Amino acid sequence: MHNEAQHKVTNQKRDHRPRWLHVWWKIMDVRVGIIPLPVYVLLIATITTFVLTGKLPSEISVAIAVLALCGFTCAELGKRVPGLKKFGTAAIVATFLPSFLAYRHFLPEKVLATVDTFTHASNFMYLFIASIIVGSVFSMDRRTLMRGFIRIVVPLGIGALAAAITGTLVGTLLGLGWQHTLLYIVLPMMAGGVGEGAIPLSMGYSEIFHLPQGQVFAQLLPAIMISSLTAILLAGLLNWLGEKRPHWTGNGVLERQPARTLEPEDHVPEHPDSGTIAAAAITAITLYLVGLLCHRLFSLPAPVAMLFIAVLVKLCRLISPSIESGARVVYQFFSTAVTYPLLFAIGTAMTPWSALMSALTVPVIVTIVCTVVTLVLTGFLVGRVVNLHPIDTAIITACHSGQGGTGDVAILTASNRMSLMPFAQIATRIGGAITVTGTLLVLTRLH
Known part of the structure; x- marks a missing residue:
């Protein structure tokens, strides 16, 4: 009984939250790869601004952000190829589309330099x-x-x-x-x-x-x-x-x-x-x-x-x-x-x-x-x-x-x-x- 009453109180509290907050949370749960959609948009805006101002920092956090943004964008494009999404197209697009874009100079030089330096330096x-x-x-x-x-x-x-x-x-x-x-x-x-x-x-x-x-x-x-x-x-x-x-x-x-059943002493938490x-x-x-x-x-x-x-x-x-x-x-x-x-x-x-x-x-x-x-x-x-x-x-x-x-x-x-x-x-x-x-x-x- 105590648990049921507590559950009702919790639901009442949830009902008093603004509707816009629930909508925002649903938007936050929409992801591009692993990136929440609002964070994805913010990443695009931030990195684009850095590139346009000519000062893309070379630190590790920036490199990780660039790789995550570009990598999951390519993967999502690959997953949406009509009729082919089950045939490994996400991995193919994530690998070979960047190669083509780099060859055709469609990616900003500063982004390429950041990715290249981080990839080879960090291994x-x-x-x-x-x-x-x-x-x-x-x-x-x-x-x-x-x-x-x-x-x-x-x-x-x-x-x-x-x-x-x-x-x-x-x-x-x-x-x-x-x-x-x-x-x-x-x-x-x-x-x-x-x-x-x-x-x-x-x-x-x-x-x-x-x-x-x-x-x-x-x-x-x-x-x-x-x-x-x-x-x-x-x-x-x-x-x-x-x-x-x-x-x-x-x-x-x-x-x-x-596989054999694990023995009690082999039990993995x-x-x-x-x-x-x-x-x-x-x-x-x-x-x-x-x-x-x-x-x-x-x-x-x-x-x-x-x-x-x-x-x-x-x-x-x-x-x-x-x-x-x-x-x-x-x-x-x-x-x-x-x-x-x-x-x-x-x-x-x-x-x-x-x-x-x-x-x-x-x-x-x-x-x-x-x-x-x-x-x-x-x-x-x-x-x-x-x-x-x-x-x-x-x-x-x-x-x-x-x-x-x-x-x-x-x-x-x-x-x-x-x-x-x-x-x-x-x-x-x-x-x-x-x-x-x-x-x-x-x-x-x-x-």
Whole structure:
């Protein structure tokens, strides 16, 4: 009775609030991405005024505001493409529209300078990847995690081999020549992106074939860009297929068997406090720093080292359930709030539109599409054989043809499966390293 009376009093108080206040609250609940509509309008007005007065501050708060405004605007445009919003168009628009706008000088130079400086100086893409990897690894069941890492190697290996054969045959039949197709189109697509793939490949080709590295790099880059775009499109298509055939997908869970029920001592709290979330965040950053140290000491890519360390920590139960719950919240925050601003930064600062346009010939595009489709289709079929969810396996194999870490973010965003980031990093980093190393070793012996 007391609670009912208190509830009535509360309702009476709410009824005495001005009507305009309720209307305003409803407007505040309308969001562009994560930004409340009035805040969105205020952001546009403020940033525009800064640009027009010629003084856009270079501090971190301004950079975050610019990335959030532009990233979520592009994403909302992508989500409203008629008939295509379920096919990953939000990620595609958030990545490639900024690249086009920057190329055509439709974005203010001061905005571009702010985004470019912040992106390269802060390297915040790796903060994002660290948070996603650690959060998703710590949130997984241990046995599922271990079996998934072992089994994903099979579809990745078979898929890469089938894609290399198919791509080379198609390129040869279209008149590109088998050697050019293999070395300058097919292998760069699966080399792990630009920094870890195209650059070391171009250096190796330059020394082996006695060519200028810049010339070689310019030939490798278009294949990587277009293959990444193709993989993003296929990831969106796979997400749509998963909605139509739910028995083919685990919606971000790789194994087909249901995860075991957690034991009482493994119970993860649902609502961690702010201190626990902060502890999980600094844990993720620390593991990334350990990865950086491994890179300096052993030349192992930092994300790969961090991934293996996070898996080892999880398997050995070195992190308490409360920290695991905090890591899950960190993962959810970065996945929700940072993905599209990051894609906008990638589009403007790391995706040259001119490189995409330079490869727009029918034989090259057909070769790239056939290679990526073969990689994804093989992953789908082999995934079923090794008892993995075929759609999720196909998405991971698609990451093998993406633009490195940036491609992983875009592909998993398009497929709405960011929890697969640890497996995507295996495909991109380790698969790319094997591709680059194997290619250069064989060429050195043959040439």
